[in-house]
Amino acid sequence: MREAEIPVVLEPLGRTVYVLEKTKILEAAVRAGALLNTPCGGQGTCGKCRVRVVKNACPPNEAERAAFSAEELAEGMRLACQSRICGPTTIEIPRASVIGAAYQILGAESETTADEINPAVRKQFLTLTPPSREHAAPDLERLEEVLGNFKSDLSLLAELPRRLRAWSFSGTAVLADHRLIDFEEGDTRTQCFSVAFDIGTTTLVGVLLDLNDGRERATTSRLNPQTTFGDDVLSRILHAREQPDGLKDLHDAIVAEVNGMIDELIEQAGVAREHVYEATFAGNTTMQQLLLGLDPAALGEVPFVPVARRGVLVEANELELNIHPRGRAYAFPVIGGFVGGDTVAGLVATEAADTDAPAMLVDIGTNGEIVLCHDGQILAASTAAGPAFEGARIHHGMRAAAGAIEKVLLDGDVRLNVIGDMPPIGICGSALIDVVAELLRIGVVIREGLLLGDDLMPEHIPEAIRRRVRQEGNGTVFVLAERHESGTEESIVLTQRDIRELQLATGAIRAGISILLQRAGLKVSDLERVYIAGGFGNFIRRSNAQRIGLLPSDLPHEKMAFVGNASLAGAWAAAVSQKARAHAEEIARHAQHVDLSLDPAFQMEFAEAMFFPETVAPT
């Protein structure tokens, strides 16, 4: 529902997002893929998330008046965690405000550009001396004098002599690593693009990137068409194994959808297909193998063995991707059968593995992956967190899309935020966390997860809340939106079963975090940073995440960072930076996979984590 939203341009990312008026700048930035520093947890006290609002800046609040001089405030300087969107605007994000590798994704205006924007695909315009009797070197040698040694397909070699002569030995060479992809007429350096994809079990997200500045030129997302063959990876592995042509069904479905997305991206950006030279893909191990057409059967049975650990670089043709005919496709390296390229991409994007201080990445998607980086070690585990955060198995669950309730506050009555400012049609992951946390806070849900009926409810619960608890079908529900308020024909409710699903999902993740910390001999208080990634809604209140036990309750807020779709951010980084790609390979090579189900302590931790935590950190 973009009509009701306000366009905000984020620079130097060059990306426009549409948000509701009064949305925090920090949230708008996250939506655009910019991860800002908020060590104080968005309290407005550390002053690290400085941005400049070019026009329509809201009046500064007290925290901002303390953080900036009057002159700075007049120039539009604001704190992203405090200031809100007060009209169509452009937000400039200084480098210092960005978390680690994210800046790479943002593009750059500084002198460090050359280091950061250094894609595998590069173009070089050249004019050669034509051959003469005295200097009759072969065509390739003449090119290699300028370009260095390269390999090339026969299909290009066959064209080269004619093109060189037709274009008077001048043109633009397209190189990837040491392979000549094409030789184009004239100077085409401005036209050099790549596509980067997050291939989730449920959702596919793609961006078209300009390799000259690393910026996004178009974006799109689609439902993964493989859902026809099963909601989760195991049912798809089963389909591949049991059905005739099962693997082909799955492979063809995602390739066709990705090609559709490429069509849309180049159409949106007005870019020629033959100027897109590479595609990068980050997804879980099964999704990546299905994309590549690699038999996933061994991923469906003990001991869950992937085909390859390292990244797979293939000809785009081998995948029948509709980009340049000699373009390439790169799928991320993986850590194990259930810790895939999406997690590696997340580690690249957050730089979690790059500091000496202990850091953790918690990637919540259809499964939950947890990685602890400490002292050069990378310990990675996966949990069957279940797809609750993406809306699956939740009665009115849905993805974080238009019509989804994304925030819930219990404030005498229920107050909702709906994406797209429309009547709600379902609940996304962030709202699920909010509502259960709020019900826990006021005592309508108790530690064991029970949603109390009217008879058991404490007396202080206001009437407006109390009358939302009803018996429906064969269980208790909490009504978020009455039938007349909803965008569907029925009321939007949270069920007792939804709460159980959330307990399972959060319990598994909390137990995994606990086991990894034990392995490393660390305590929660030793963690310097915890990155929470996932497409379940970009903003979760930290206190709520802790209250439901998704994150340890003794983790200070300023150490948590919600980083959104870190898998896409990593795929993006790998498209625009060879260093990021090498880093991904390095991470996958060094990471140790911890099989939680082999750990006798895990079942106990998991069982304990099924209760919501007793104590919560102060909000």
Next chain:
Amino acid sequence: MREAEIPVVLEPLGRTVYVLEKTKILEAAVRAGALLNTPCGGQGTCGKCRVRVVKNACPPNEAERAAFSAEELAEGMRLACQSRICGPTTIEIPRASVIGAAYQILGAESETTADEINPAVRKQFLTLTPPSREHAAPDLERLEEVLGNFKSDLSLLAELPRRLRAWSFSGTAVLADHRLIDFEEGDTRTQCFSVAFDIGTTTLVGVLLDLNDGRERATTSRLNPQTTFGDDVLSRILHAREQPDGLKDLHDAIVAEVNGMIDELIEQAGVAREHVYEATFAGNTTMQQLLLGLDPAALGEVPFVPVARRGVLVEANELELNIHPRGRAYAFPVIGGFVGGDTVAGLVATEAADTDAPAMLVDIGTNGEIVLCHDGQILAASTAAGPAFEGARIHHGMRAAAGAIEKVLLDGDVRLNVIGDMPPIGICGSALIDVVAELLRIGVVIREGLLLGDDLMPEHIPEAIRRRVRQEGNGTVFVLAERHESGTEESIVLTQRDIRELQLATGAIRAGISILLQRAGLKVSDLERVYIAGGFGNFIRRSNAQRIGLLPSDLPHEKMAFVGNASLAGAWAAAVSQKARAHAEEIARHAQHVDLSLDPAFQMEFAEAMFFPETVAPT
């Protein structure tokens, strides 16, 4: 005409050739691709060409009795240059009797085998530990623990997990360089083959090689089907440039013929197509570019620029070669537009560039290439020698095939040797040299190349010769076979025009030799070795080659070696030895191309060389 010929097995080459009774062993060995040491020029004086005749040894002559003890003679030891074939036999060739790299081609029985038979394609049988929960490494990693790092096509990766599990993690890996070509069920190490081709302008020759021992398993040759589009490279370049689909015509024609030869080779040897993993090709620059489908237009005009100098390694699929679907094809590096991969292959096979002593390779095909190797320098030149030696532009010229007159002796009358012991149907290159040299010797042809009519002929010419000189059409001819003796409806003759063609061909080569020697500051007497390669007939009498001026008359016989199809021998070496392939690249990289037409001295030398030489060396 194999019916009339005797089978001779050459060991350790493992090759059978069919020759006429009384053929010299040396000639039989050359036909089998074995280049023997004959520094004395086959005079029986140096004793370097020792072989053992396993049965049916002819009685030793005086030279052999001097060279061997009675015991050795009883064991069948003979000199290959002296002894003849006296019945079906096996000839054992000791290593010491073989010229340089040729032994590599022969296969080996000595302890040096591993060094010499070291093909790019190798097989390894392996049994892996199956994955367990404790060791759940990816399939590729499990393989790489044994095989080292490799790359692979998606088509094989897609199959790998299923194969590993179906075959209990055991099988045979096929590797080429660091690429995994296949993973086969069971132990298939004995089935590992390659094909090597000499792709001449006129003739294609192919062999199937067993990569376990480097030996030939089958051989075949065909007329190059591109002759439909023109006899020489320039007319084919023209066809490629001027005709719609001209390049495709030429490319498709040779690929189809090569595929037909591959069909024949695997049929002959009873080998499975999917066990042939590589094809190597040596040919002139134009032939190689046409095979690869590379536009040859720039080879047809000044300054005659090839696409690439280095060898081209491509997927066999890219060429649509019918070998293993993930097999590879290697085309030799070239030195220039007119000094091609066939010449480089010849240098590899003869090891002409490997000694400190000055050596020369003269490769006589449709063109004539001359390479002088001296003091680390490699100087290469080509001459438009014309296809006279291959029978083209010669009135009754033909290739060295069944029915070709291959030797001519004037001994009171004309005595002929015809390949296949049948009535003659034409003259091949070696006979052309013989007859002109003999006519020069007895004075029926004079230095200027004139074939004397009856009126001008010296008185001592015997009547039998004299009556063979006739006026036919509008010129003088010399009758080699009368109509009733020939296998055609007409007499076989040498024309005045044929002599002119020979003068042009030999003159160009001799002038080229002279210019290269001048460039290097050398004299003929400085040359340690001259290798003469070409498919014009394996045996040419050295004195005749000198008499007509093909080779300098002051070159001692023991320094000349006729090496037959050195291009095929080089392609063979590159198939069975990575060292040979690396050597080929090294040669092409370091060789300097000498453009004779730019050398002001060349025209003068050429003009002078048009006269047959004044003095000849003693026979």
